[in-house]
Amino acid sequence: MPHFDVVIRGGQVVTDTEIIECDVGIRDGIVAELAPAIEGGDIVLDASGGVVVPGGIDGHCHIAQLSSFGVETADDFTSGSISAACGGTTTIIPFAPQQKGESLREAVEAYRQKADGKSVIDYGFNLIVSDPTSTVLETELPGLVAEGHTAVKIFMTYDAVRLDDRQVLNVLEAARELGVITMVHAENHDLIMWSTERLLKDGDTAPKFHAMAHPPESEREAVYRIIALAEAVGAEIMVLHLSAKEAIEEVRRAQARGVPVLGETCPQYLVLSDADMDRPGFEGAKFVCSPPPRGAANQEFVWRGIVDGVIQAFHSDHAGYRFDDREGKKVRGDDAPFNRIPNGVPGLETRLPILFSEGFHKGRIGLRRFVELSSTNPARIFGLYPKKGTITVGSDADIAIWDPTRRVTLSIDALHDNMDYTPYEGMEIDGWPVTVLSRGRLVWHEGEALGEPGAGRLLRRGEPQTAELRGPAHADDGRTTDNA
Ligand code: DUC
Ligand code: ZN
Ligand code: ZN
Numbered sequence: 001m002p003h004f005d006v007v008i009r010g011g012q013v014v015t016d017t018e019i020i021e022c023d024v025g026i027r028d029g030i031v032a033e034l035a036p037a038i039e040g041g042d043i044v045l046d047a048s049g050g051v052v053v054p055g056g057i058d059g060h061c062h063i064a065q066l067s068s069f070g071v072e073t074a075d076d077f078t079s080g081s082i083s084a085a086c087g088g089t090t091t092i093i094p095f096a097p098q099q100k101g102e103s104l105r106e107a108v109e110a111y112r113q114k115a116d117g118k119s120v121i122d123y124g125f126n127l128i129v130s131d132p133t134s135t136v137l138e139t140e141l142p143g144l145v146a147e148g149h150t151a152v153k154i155f156m157t158y159d160a161v162r163l164d165d166r167q168v169l170n171v172l173e174a175a176r177e178l179g180v181i182t183m184v185h186a187e188n189h190d191l192i193m194w195s196t197e198r199l200l201k202d203g204d205t206a207p208k209f210h211a212m213a214h215p216p217e218s219e220r221e222a223v224y225r226i227i228a229l230a231e232a233v234g235a236e237i238m239v240l241h242l243s244a245k246e247a248i249e250e251v252r253r254a255q256a257r258g259v260p261v262l263g264e265t266c267p268q269y270l271v272l273s274d275a276d277m278d279r280p281g282f283e284g285a286k287f288v289c290s291p292p293p294r295g296a297a298n299q300e301f302v303w304r305g306i307v308d309g310v311i312q313a314f315h316s317d318h319a320g321y322r323f324d325d326r327e328g329k330k331v332r333g334d335d336a337p338f339n340r341i342p343n344g345v346p347g348l349e350t351r352l353p354i355l356f357s358e359g360f361h362k363g364r365i366g367l368r369r370f371v372e373l374s375s376t377n378p379a380r381i382f383g384l385y386p387k388k389g390t391i392t393v394g395s396d397a398d399i400a401i402w403d404p405t406r407r408v409t410l411s412i413d414a415l416h417d418n419m420d421y422t423p424y425e426g427m428e429i430d431g432w433p434v435t436v437l438s439r440g441r442l443v444w445h446e447g448e449a450l451g452e453p454g455a456g457r458l459l460r461r462g463e464p465q466t467a468e469l470r471g472p473a474h475a476d477d478g479r480t481t482d483n484a
Helices: 077-086 104-115 134-146 165-178 189-201 209-213 216-233 245-256 274-278 283-287 296-308 351-361 367-381
Strands: 006-014 019-027 030-035 043-046 051-054 056-061 089-097 126-128 151-155 181-185 237-239 261-265 399-409 428-438 441-445
Touching (some): 056 351, 077 441, 089 428, 104 134, 209 274, 245 261, 261 296
Parallel strands (some): 006 043
Antiparallel strands (some): 051 399
16 A cells, blocks of 8 residues: 555545545655545545645735835744745745845845745745846846746836836846746826825825825726736736726736736735725724725626636735834824825735635635636746646645635634734634645644744746636636536
């Protein structure tokens, strides 16, 4: 009888292509067998009644990152990776951000050191390019891509990091030549600055005015422009954190005419709204992120993008700043004007439970679409497929077992990040991962975080494989008898 380190028995296994009732045998951190009844196993995990999915990949999160507001995000690679693991994620790809005037390679080296020996799950870095000199684009970037850092991110706003259109074109050209995707934060900088100036002049400084300073038109214009620039260059892009109906429409139109543009969104655009920023006092600061959550009616347009495949990836954009903290949301005081509040909300741990509960449980998406959005598509986009992003013989045993019947009321007390609040406090969630394995090792089991700092590896990623992602959503787009 073959030996297995771990056997997962009796679950409904969701792969990148199908849903099967079978056992999963794991040896040396790798999926070794999928079969109806596997004997043995040093550790046997009973998954009956549960759903067995590839661990989530969070390709957009900010960990130990210095923001343009001068404070660092609250999580380091240990707290961030533990928190991610406890929410069903087994790979994180935060950013190595280049500051203007700095070498990109030095930025990556600094993050390599920050992460070294800390992460409980596998990780990589996406490269924020804020100073695209010829040395960066012609020497450093090719070297870093060859070493497995295979995605670039650029900003069209934020003074400290934004690029002008000429610089954007240069980055897109370099990325195209290297065969990597450019991730884009697309908002029109001048429109934001112009709106902000007027609001502040009128004394409209409360957190809720953040939403008005970042109107949907600022997102629509920048998304339209980045698509046009990418089209001119022939480069593939992923538009990040799509929040507004108007911006999603631009992506939809571009995809319909065959432009290789991918869309991403995040939990905050599905379940938060501008009304949250209007909570009493400074409470609204807890929800300030960019782009901002829009009006509640807008959420259904984001869902539509998820269901019909305009949006291919669901990441957290985790950028946690503690609320009651001079190094967090209150860095400029506890009634700072909206434009002085660090932008970002936490979400490493709550990302997948929110998608599972609001998406699958409420019948908006099926399990296969859940897996595509949370794991398979990010694996393809970030050059990790099929080692990650599916459950098949030979893939890493990065696996989460979900109990679809488990009801959880979200509360900061039960989460594992380094935050003092969650924007989702009190939200009812149906379904939670009960066991999570990172390359066959238990990192979350029966309510205990078991990950070992340093056990996570820095990944050497390959080229993106995104041809598969073009066109309408592949997986079922609703709950049917064979996917429920
Ligand atoms: N917006 C960003 O662009 N990055 C981090 C968080 C946020 O709200
Ligand atoms: Zn962004
Ligand atoms: Zn971000």
